[in-house]
Amino acid sequence: MRWKSNPASRAGRRRGAQAGDRGHAPDRGAFYFEGQIRRKDAGLRWVELRGLLLQLGDGGQRHLLGTCVDVTGRKNAEAALRDTRARLGSTLEAAEVAT
Numbered sequence: 001m002r003w004k005s006n007p008a009s010r011a012g013r014r015r016g017a018q019a020g021d022r023g024h025a026p027d028r029g030a031f032y033f034e035g036q037i038r039r040k041d042a043g044l045r046w047v048e049l050r051g052l053l054l055q056l057g058d059g060g061q062r063h064l065l066g067t068c069v070d071v072t073g074r075k076n077a078e079a080a081l082r083d084t085r086a087r088l089g090s091t092l093e094a095a096e097v098a099t
Helices: 072-098
Strands: 014-016 030-038 044-055 062-070
Antiparallel strands (some): 014 030, 044 062
């Protein structure tokens, strides 16, 4: 499977793994990425990538070990919650002005 990340979501989405993140310290090759990818069918999906870069002791071949999780549903739910909170705030402000 070949994915391309969405340029609009790249900025500010990458960050190194936190020291306590599943017990993997950043100096051990831990990585984290959250962003959008464009699928072959042109659909956009949000993904969360976590993993480790593994290297043999002699500095030889490197391997990636990790997970890729589709978090589109969670991102859509978060956006809907933000919209609902904004509408509620506007409604409460209007109610205060009317009283």
